[in-house]
Amino acid sequence: MSRNIPLLDLQKEFEMLKPELMPALEEVLSSARFIMGPQLDELNDHIQSLLGVKHHIPCANGTDALLIALKALDIQPGDEVITTPFTFVATAETIAFAGAVPVFTDIRSDTCLMDPNLIEERITEKTKAIIPVHLFGQMVPMEPVMTIAKKYGLKVIEDTAQAIGATQHGCFAGTIGDIGTISYFPSKNLGAYGDAGGIVTNNDSLAETCALIANHGQAHKYEHHLIGLNSRMDSLQAAILNVKIKYLEEWNILRAEKAAWYHKYLDPSVETPVTVPGNTHIYHQYTIKVDQRDALKEYLAGQGIATAVHYPIPLNEQPAIAALKLHGFPTPVAAKTAQRVLSLPMNQYLSEEDIRYVADAVNSFLNTKKSQSFQNSPTGSSV
Numbered sequence: 001m002s003r004n005i006p007l008l009d010l011q012k013e014f015e016m017l018k019p020e021l022m023p024a025l026e027e028v029l030s031s032a033r034f035i036m037g038p039q040l041d042e043l044n045d046h047i048q049s050l051l052g053v054k055h056h057i058p059c060a061n062g063t064d065a066l067l068i069a070l071k072a073l074d075i076q077p078g079d080e081v082i083t084t085p086f087t088f089v090a091t092a093e094t095i096a097f098a099g100a101v102p103v104f105t106d107i108r109s110d111t112c113l114m115d116p117n118l119i120e121e122r123i124t125e126k127t128k129a130i131i132p133v134h135l136f137g138q139m140v141p142m143e144p145v146m147t148i149a150k151k152y153g154l155k156v157i158e159d160t161a162q163a164i165g166a167t168q169h170g171c172f173a174g175t176i177g178d179i180g181t182i183s184y185f186p187s188k189n190l191g192a193y194g195d196a197g198g199i200v201t202n203n204d205s206l207a208e209t210c211a212l213i214a215n216h217g218q219a220h221k222y223e224h225h226l227i228g229l230n231s232r233m234d235s236l237q238a239a240i241l242n243v244k245i246k247y248l249e250e251w252n253i254l255r256a257e258k259a260a261w262y263h264k265y266l267d268p269s270v271e272t273p274v275t276v277p278g279n280t281h282i283y284h285q286y287t288i289k290v291d292q293r294d295a296l297k298e299y300l301a302g303q304g305i306a307t308a309v310h311y312p313i314p315l316n317e318q319p320a321i322a323a324l325k326l327h328g329f330p331t332p333v334a335a336k337t338a339q340r341v342l343s344l345p346m347n348q349y350l351s352e353e354d355i356r357y358v359a360d361a362v363n364s365f366l367n368t369k370k371s372q373s374f375q376n377s378p379t380g381s382s383v
């Protein structure tokens with residue numbers, strides 16, 4: 001019997017949280033404090049205590065969080081910033097938007113994360129910062145990144161858009177480098193009901209600068225100390241996040257449970273996500289790698305299973321980035337990975353039966369392909 005298995009289930013989540021969300025939203029609406037309401041301070045307290053970090057600065061989205069971080073760290077036009085090509089466009093787009101130059105290093109094929117062993121060879125006298133991206137819900141090994149940053153006097157921005165609550169040797173994602181940037185985009189593990197983002201840091205002066213930039217550089221009403229942006233988070237989004245954050249830990253544990261079921265039911269020939277030793281993975285995505293990715297995607301759609309490709313084109317091959325005419329360092333692992341990745345349904349509401357259904361469908365597709373290629377091989381056809 002065919003089912004309908006969504007990637008995410010935000011409608012179900014809303015139905016479950018409705019009794020808590022509606023009064024929280026009503027409070028904002030009836031107070032009419034839509035901008036800079038008390039919900040923002042409450043959110044700051046929640047995030048600071050969850051991550052054990054000194055400052056959380058709310059902003060309009062995760063892209064602005066990156067841009068504000070780059071500006072606060074005084075990244076100037078012509079400066080080089082090393083990052084991964086295997087990420088959402090915002091990571092490199094903001095570097096270029098700040099006038100700086102994104103420099104791409106290749107990734108590891110097992111984890112899809114930036115390979116810290118390849119960072120040093122990309123450093124020049126223009127390099128000012130590194131942006132490791134904690135992709136799919138787990139952290140880039142930070143010890144080697146921080147060692148290189150220290151050796152060359154570089155700043156580190158942890159792109160934590162996909163990894164809020166993930167840890168490495170007990171430290172939360174976003175809290176190890178100079179600044180961590182968070183996205184509360186609706187599909188994230190902690191998602192608002194619209195765009196929202198945040199910046200975390202233990203550095204008082206950076207926190208102050210980020211807060212200023214996010215609000216027109218305004219220290220007091222109509223007194224502007226820095227060139228900034230209108231990048232405030234709405235009170236309504238903060239109110240939603242204040243309700244949802246209480247469930248984040250539980251949801252992250254549930255996602256890890258679903259990942260363990262995938263691992264149990266998927267054929268051992270499937271390349272399943274690999275966790276870096278010392279990491280807790282929060283499975284923002286459960287991304288497998290297969291050779292016939294597009295055909296598998298189509299087959300699964302026919303079985304009522306939603307999937308997504310994160311990401312089909314490495315950033316250095318995107319027209320907008322190619323137009324920048326960068327150094328053009330080859331990143332063959334990222335290029336190959338982009339053709340093989342497929343994210344399977346992952347959300348806290350999937351049952352063991354749902355996961356088994358998805359895994360069985362993946363296995364049966366791959367087994368059919370295996371037997372077809374055997375029949376077409378010289379050995380197969382001679383039998």
Ligand SMILES: Cc1ncc(COP(=O)(O)O)c(C=O)c1O
Pocket residue numbers: 061062063064087088090091133159161162182183184185195196197
């Ligand atoms: C790795 C990464 N960085 C940055 C962003 C940008 O966040 P936002 O969509 O909130 O602007 C995203 C969002 O998908 C992301 O996945």
